[in-house]
Amino acid sequence: VSGTILVADDEDDILGLLRVHLTRLGYEVVAAHDGEEAVRLAAEHRPMLAVLDVSMPKLDGLEVTRRLRAGDDGDMPVILLSALVQPADVERGLEAGANAYLRKPFTGEELRERIEELLAV
Amino acid sequence: MLRTVVRRKPRLVDVYLLVGAVAIGVYFAAPADSVVQTVYYSVVGVYGIAGLVLGAQRNLARGARFPWYLFAVGLIGFVVGDTIFDAYLIGNGTLPFPSAADWIYLAAYPVLFAAIALLVARYGRRRIHIALIDAGIVTFGFVLAQWVFVLAPTAQATGSLLDRSILVAYPAMDILIVAPLAGLIYSRAARSTSFVLLALAILTMLVADEVYYGHGVNYRWLDGFWLASYALWGAAALHPSVAALGADAEAPRPRLGTSRLLLLGLAGAAAPIVLAVQTGRGANAHPYAVAGFGIAITVLVLGRMALLLRAYDAARREAESSRAVLLEQNEQLRELDRLKDEFVGLVSHDLRTPLTSITGYVELLESEETGPLTDEQRSFLSIVARNADRLLRLVNDLLFVARLQTGRLDLALDEVDLAEVAEHAVAGAGPRAGAKGLDLQFAASGDTAVFGESGRLGQLLDNLVSNAVKFTPHGGSVSVSVKAENGAVVLEVADSGIGIPESERARLFERFFRASTAVSRQIPGTGLGLHIAQAIVDAHGGRITVSSVVGEGTTFRVELPPATVGAEVHA
Numbered sequence: 001v002s003g004t005i006l007v008a009d010d011e012d013d014i015l016g017l018l019r020v021h022l023t024r025l026g027y028e029v030v031a032a033h034d035g036e037e038a039v040r041l042a043a044e045h046r047p048m049l050a051v052l053d054v055s056m057p058k059l060d061g062l063e064v065t066r067r068l069r070a071g072d073d074g075d076m077p078v079i080l081l082s083a084l085v086q087p088a089d090v091e092r093g094l095e096a097g098a099n100a101y102l103r104k105p106f107t108g109e110e111l112r113e114r115i116e117e118l119l120a121v
Numbered sequence: 122m123l124r125t126v127v128r129r130k131p132r133l134v135d136v137y138l139l140v141g142a143v144a145i146g147v148y149f150a151a152p153a154d155s156v157v158q159t160v161y162y163s164v165v166g167v168y169g170i171a172g173l174v175l176g177a178q179r180n181l182a183r184g185a186r187f188p189w190y191l192f193a194v195g196l197i198g199f200v201v202g203d204t205i206f207d208a209y210l211i212g213n214g215t216l217p218f219p220s221a222a223d224w225i226y227l228a229a230y231p232v233l234f235a236a237i238a239l240l241v242a243r244y245g246r247r248r249i250h251i252a253l254i255d256a257g258i259v260t261f262g263f264v265l266a267q268w269v270f271v272l273a274p275t276a277q278a279t280g281s282l283l284d285r286s287i288l289v290a291y292p293a294m295d296i297l298i299v300a301p302l303a304g305l306i307y308s309r310a311a312r313s314t315s316f317v318l319l320a321l322a323i324l325t326m327l328v329a330d331e332v333y334y335g336h337g338v339n340y341r342w343l344d345g346f347w348l349a350s351y352a353l354w355g356a357a358a359l360h361p362s363v364a365a366l367g368a369d370a371e372a373p374r375p376r377l378g379t380s381r382l383l384l385l386g387l388a389g390a391a392a393p394i395v396l397a398v399q400t401g402r403g404a405n406a407h408p409y410a411v412a413g414f415g416i417a418i419t420v421l422v423l424g425r426m427a428l429l430l431r432a433y434d435a436a437r438r439e440a441e442s443s444r445a446v447l448l449e450q451n452e453q454l455r456e457l458d459r460l461k462d463e464f465v466g467l468v469s470h471d472l473r474t475p476l477t478s479i480t481g482y483v484e485l486l487e488s489e490e491t492g493p494l495t496d497e498q499r500s501f502l503s504i505v506a507r508n509a510d511r512l513l514r515l516v517n518d519l520l521f522v523a524r525l526q527t528g529r530l531d532l533a534l535d536e537v538d539l540a541e542v543a544e545h546a547v548a549g550a551g552p553r554a555g556a557k558g559l560d561l562q563f564a565a566s567g568d569t570a571v572f573g574e575s576g577r578l579g580q581l582l583d584n585l586v587s588n589a590v591k592f593t594p595h596g597g598s599v600s601v602s603v604k605a606e607n608g609a610v611v612l613e614v615a616d617s618g619i620g621i622p623e624s625e626r627a628r629l630f631e632r633f634f635r636a637s638t639a640v641s642r643q644i645p646g647t648g649l650g651l652h653i654a655q656a657i658v659d660a661h662g663g664r665i666t667v668s669s670v671v672g673e674g675t676t677f678r679v680e681l682p683p684a685t686v687g688a689e690v691h692a
Contacts, residue, residue, distance in 0.1 A: 011474060017481040024490065055470070083473035086466065086524070087531065105477040105513060108484055 004028040004045050005115075008038035008064065009053035009081070014104075018051060018081075021108045025115070035059025039067050046073065049118060051102075051111075054082035054093065062096040069097040077118035081106065133179075134359040137172055141352030144168060145345055153341070159207040165348045166200035172355015180364045188243070189358050191236035196354060198229025219287045227287070230294035237301035237323070254425045255385060256303035258418055262388030263299045265414035267292050269395045269407045271334050292334050295327055302327075307381070315363035322353035389418055458527060465523040472516045479509045518649040522632060525653075530660040532574040536684045539610050540565035540603040542575060546582035547601050554590050560598035561590070567605030570684040573661045581657045584650040585614040585677050591644060592675070593618035605683065612679040620671035629667060630655040638671060 005027045007018045012033075019029045030045050032038035036058040042050065050068065054061035065078050080093040083104040093101045100114045144165050151158035170193050177189035205222040209215065241252075271292045276285055302323050305316070329346035357363065392415035399406040483506045485491060487499070494502070524530075547563040554561040571578070582601075589599040597617040604611055619638045621629060628634045633648040654677075658665040663681035 011478070013478040014474070014481070017478065017485070020485060083470040083477065084466070085469065085473070085520070104473050105480045105509075107480075108488070 002026055002028070003048040003119075004030060006030050006032065006038060006042055006045065006047040006050040007052075008032040008035065008050070008056060008061070010034060010056045011053075014053070018111075021111055022051075022115075025112060035061065035064045038064045042068055042073060042076075043071070047076065049077045049079070049115060051079045051081050051115075052098075054080055054084055054089070062092060065093075065096045065098050079111075079114055079118070132361070134176075134356050134361070137359050138352065138356050141165075141168065141349075141356070145348045145352070148348060149341075149345065154210075156211055159211060162344065162348070163200050163204050163207065166196060166203060166351050169351030169355040170196045170200065172352070173358045176355065176358025176360070176363060180358070180361055182364075185243075185364075188236045188239040189363075191232055191239065192354060192358070195229045195233040195236065196351065198225050198232065202226040202229070218284060223287055227290050227294060230297055233323075234297045234301060237298065237305055241301050241304040251425065251428055252304055252307035254421050254428065255307040255381070256300065258385055258421045258425070259303040259306075259388040260296070260300040261414050261418050261421065262391030263303075264296050265391045265395055265410060267296055267331075268410055268414075269399060269405075271331070273405070273407060273410075275334070291330065295330050295334075298323060298327060306384075313362040313365055315357050315360040315365075318353050318357035318360055322350045322357060325353060326350040389422060392418065462523060462527060465520060469516050469520045472512070476509055476513050476516070480506065480513070483509065515647060518647060518653060521653055522649055525656050530577070530656060532577060532660055534572055534574060536570055537573050537575045537578055538569055539571050539578065539612060539681065540569040542578045543582050543586075543601050543603050543612060546579065546586045549583065550586045550590050550599075553587070554599060557590065557593070558596050559590060559593055562598070562600040564600070564602045565604065566602075568683065569603045569605060569610050571610050571661070571681045572684045573681070577657045577660070581654050581679070582612075584654045585612075585679075588650055589614050589616035589618065589675075589677075591646070592616060592639065597674075608683065609680040610683050612681070613676055615674065615676040617674040620673055620675055621667065621669040622671055623669075626667055626669065630665070 005022050007015060007022070007029055008031070009015050009018070010033055015031045015033070019031060022029050030041050030047060032041050034057045038050070038052060038056075039059065041047075042064075050064075052061040052064055056064075059067075061080050061082065065080065068074070068076060068078060077100075078098045079100045079102055080096075080098040081102045081104060082089065082093070085103045090101045090103075099118055102110060102114060148158060148161055148165065151161060173189055173193040173196065177186040177193075181189065202222040202225040205220065205225065206216070209217070209220065209222075272289055275288045275292070278285060278288070280288070302320065306320060325346050329343045329350070332340070333343055392411045396406055396411050483502055486494070487502055487506070543565070544563055547561060551561065586599070586601060589601075593599055593616045599614070599616045601615075602613050619642060621636045621638060625634075625636050629636065630651050631648075632652045634652075635646060635648040639646060655665050658679055658681070661681055663679060665677065665679045667675060667677050669675040
């Protein structure tokens with residue numbers, strides 16, 4: 001398996017964690033620290049999948065998802081990864097167009113399963 | 122069995138009334154119109170006066186005695202009148218008219234009037250408007266009847282002007298008594314026994330008077346009424362409740378009871394009744410009097426209505442303003458609730474973010490892809506992981522409880538095999554049970570499918586099983602069973618743990634409640650687990666119960682509707 005995955009989170013520690021997991025799975029990782037950067041990197045790198053935090057500065061993960069859906073990569077799989085875990089939060093995420101919603105804290109196993117599910121097709 | 126019989130000591134007033142009744146009986150037993158009987162009549166009168174004076178002195182403060190002394194003065198007038206009357210009869214058998222007795226009798230009535238009026242002024246001051254109007258209606262009705270049936274015929278009878286004046290004066294005096302009596306009936310003093318005795322005394326006297334005037338005949342039984350009136354008057358003063366007349370500071374709203382309505386209705390109907398009676402017997406209908414009193418009564422009824430409406434309006438305004446206050450408080454509460462939710466959400470989010478890094482990096486280390494771990498390192502890391510997990514569980518529980526408070530639990534329903542969920546929970550608790558040397562058993566039988574949300578049911582099972590493991594000492598046992606029983610799916614989690622005292626079982630499912638047996642052993646916990654468990658069971662239409670013996674163990678029993686029934690309930 002190979003390809004580029006975009007990850008976005010304002011917490012460096014979590015970006016680092018994602019980077020380790022995804023690199024081990026064999027993906028290239030491009031990392032953004034806020035929503036605007038995520039949108040820019042998506043346009044630049046054309047990733048095969050995005051893992052986005054919801055609460056980020058400038059643009060939140062929901063807005064980034066909406067923009068990705070409206071742009072050239074409208075059908076790119078998006079996983080939202082958030083510490084907002086109420087059912088209403090999950091609903092908002094899926095409504096914004098995300099393919100999956102992963103609650104923090106997450107395990108490497110959960111992340112791998114979601115990605116493989118979404119990329120299997 | 123020992124039993125104490127409490128005998129009520131007979132009160133003075135009871136004895137007094139009993140003696141009075143016997144005295145009246147003795148009066149009728151005496152030879153009619155004998156000297157003995159005639160003198161005895163006055164003796165009963167003195168008995169009434171004695172009751173009044175004694176009662177006022179025993180029961181009332183110095184300042185409150187005056188009206189009752191006035192009653193005594195009025196009754197003395199009557200007794201003196203009686204005595205003069207009797208003296209004539211005994212002396213020469215003829216009675217001059219008018220005699221000194223008539224003057225004294227007539228002078229006694231205003232004294233009684235003053236006494237009743239004083240009582241009304243003292244005890245009826247509050248709500249006096251409505252009381253006065255009601256008294257006015259009753260009085261006008263009485264006056265009209267008195268005028269047409271008694272006064273007018275008497276005034277037109279033959280005799281000298283003085284004779285006729287005196288004959289008219291008696292019924293007029295009764296009017297004088299009725300007016301303040303009606304006022305007293307409608308004052309707040311009306312509810313004490315003493316008042317009832319007083320009103321009965323006055324009414325008994327009035328009834329006898331009216332029959333006497335109306336028919337001009339002194340029936341023998343009328344004497345019984347007048348004598349009873351004396352005794353009742355004394356008893357009213359002797360009854361202990363005389364001190365409580367109007368003692369309550371706050372007057373209740375006047376109630377429109379049945380008796381009150383009847384009396385008012387009767388008085389209000391006085392005009393048509395008088396008209397009908399007089400027309401029926403072909404007598405003078407006194408149209409001007411009927412019309413005049415009819416109008417007066419109507420005006421009072423209108424005034425009564427206006428007062429009621431005003432009271433009603435005031436009550437409604439009060440209700441509206443308290444409603445507005447309630448609405449505002451409600452709004453504030455809702456705002457507080459919203460702030461609390463926001464706060465809990467924020468705390469949850471901000472605790473989860475660092476927890477994500479902790480558990481994530483521990484997981485990376487434990488995978489040993491960064492290098493092999495020593496046994497000690499691995500054991501330390503598992504301690505970090507376990508505590509991070511505990512912290513996460515706490516955050517989850519708090520968030521869940523906050524959500525429970527704001528609304529019902531929405532479930533994503535599906536057919537779930539409860540046995541499978543239970544088995545999973547038992548497997549999850551295996552390492553902890555093993556570490557404590559517990560014998561952990563699981564058994565399932567029958568169709569154990571329920572209709573519910575597997576995530577929530579898992580949470581329920583985790584809570585119950587981990588509680589059982591937590592509260593069972595080393596070497597004990599925990600057994601989990603799921604079975605179909607009597608049309609329900611029954612889960613039982615039984616342990617041989619520390620137990621829960623009977624007195625605390627009712628509060629066990631309350632938020633943040635912790636059993637004393639858990640607290641005293643310093644077993645950690647938040648008191649949220651069972652609260653959450655009950656909420657989940659409730660949301661699934663089930664029932665959770667507990668049985669326990671301190672020191673021997675606890676069994677939680679959950680009954681859920683089977684999948685077939687559950688599907689219908691939730692459809």
